[in-house]
Amino acid sequence: MASNLKSLDAALDGIAPATEMNESPKVRKPSVLRQRDSLVSQTASGMMSSTSQMKVDPKNCRMWTRHNRLYDLLTPENCSDLIDDIRAKGRNHTPAIARNLRDDPDGFQYEIIAGARRHFAISFLREQEGMSELHLQIEIRNLSDQEAFLISDAENAGRKDISDYERAKDYAGALADYYDGNVSQMATAIGKKRTSLRNFIYLAEIPNDIVNAFFSPTDIALRYAMPLRPKLNDPKIRNRVLSAAQRISKEQDEARRLGNTQAYDGQSVFKQLLYAAAEEKGQGGAHSSYQPILSNDGNLIFEALKTSRYYTIRIPTKDRATSAQIAKELKKYLT
Numbered sequence: 001m002a003s004n005l006k007s008l009d010a011a012l013d014g015i016a017p018a019t020e021m022n023e024s025p026k027v028r029k030p031s032v033l034r035q036r037d038s039l040v041s042q043t044a045s046g047m048m049s050s051t052s053q054m055k056v057d058p059k060n061c062r063m064w065t066r067h068n069r070l071y072d073l074l075t076p077e078n079c080s081d082l083i084d085d086i087r088a089k090g091r092n093h094t095p096a097i098a099r100n101l102r103d104d105p106d107g108f109q110y111e112i113i114a115g116a117r118r119h120f121a122i123s124f125l126r127e128q129e130g131m132s133e134l135h136l137q138i139e140i141r142n143l144s145d146q147e148a149f150l151i152s153d154a155e156n157a158g159r160k161d162i163s164d165y166e167r168a169k170d171y172a173g174a175l176a177d178y179y180d181g182n183v184s185q186m187a188t189a190i191g192k193k194r195t196s197l198r199n200f201i202y203l204a205e206i207p208n209d210i211v212n213a214f215f216s217p218t219d220i221a222l223r224y225a226m227p228l229r230p231k232l233n234d235p236k237i238r239n240r241v242l243s244a245a246q247r248i249s250k251e252q253d254e255a256r257r258l259g260n261t262q263a264y265d266g267q268s269v270f271k272q273l274l275y276a277a278a279e280e281k282g283q284g285g286a287h288s289s290y291q292p293i294l295s296n297d298g299n300l301i302f303e304a305l306k307t308s309r310y311y312t313i314r315i316p317t318k319d320r321a322t323s324a325q326i327a328k329e330l331k332k333y334l335t
Helices: 032-045 080-089 116-128 145-156 164-178 183-190 194-204 208-213 222-228 235-259 266-278 323-334
Strands: 053-056 061-063 096-100 110-114 136-140 291-294 300-306 311-314
Touching (some): 110 116, 110 136, 145 183, 183 194, 208 235, 208 266, 222 266, 300 323
Parallel strands (some): 061 110
Antiparallel strands (some): 053 136, 096 110, 291 300, 300 311
16 A cells, blocks of 8 residues: 555646647747746846735735635644744845735724744744834736646645645645636646555545544644545445544543643554554454554554553464564564
């Protein structure tokens, strides 16, 4: 299974608008994404100044509803690198991309298309550290929603600080809103393989019970969801997995209540769900006191039971891991 989880193609080359596809190469205009990259790089290097750039109070900005980050999950900790950089330099080096708003019912003047972390960092420094002289530097663009999606995706392509789940939810919404559910068309537009895009769409559709089993949605990785996909098609297996997810969710909630810590990290949740899918009635698993020790792709290496006097280890007789792998995991378990 793990061998099928290939690395994702995160590079976006920029896709020209459809009206340009049949034009001669001599008159073909740069794509929206290439224009964006060129403008940002030239502005940052001082080669040109953009008349569309300005400094604004972040309180006058709202996030675009289709923004691909979960803004509520941004914290001083996960934005610390950017906060430190802005504190030292006195500004956000790369402008956020925004659109003008007119007659907004909530009184906002600008809508942030790309730059949630920049908005958060500036807001934090102004409000929590009293740096009222800081303003959010934005670049005003006249963009359709589809162009805004493409630019937002291009801005975050390859960034490790945006999770697979955030990207998946963004892609699922865009597929419905801008591409009429046509995976091939959207994959071409964003420069991804169709299989990769389909995997993201599946990730966005996993049941809420499974999402809630993770301490944070940002812990949900693409490599966790894909091995579960075929198993959830069987009603009996699905019920076991969802039951395990509900149990894990309660334990995560209890950990939050006791101190905002996680009972299980993302990989541990994934392994428990896979083990619940693999267990047979009356044999070990979530209903046993034995702890399953699984490989990264969810295969059982051994089961372990710890009492006040003994460790008991059960190693499968069929489809065994290699002796070296068993020894390695046993050493880790006993350490």
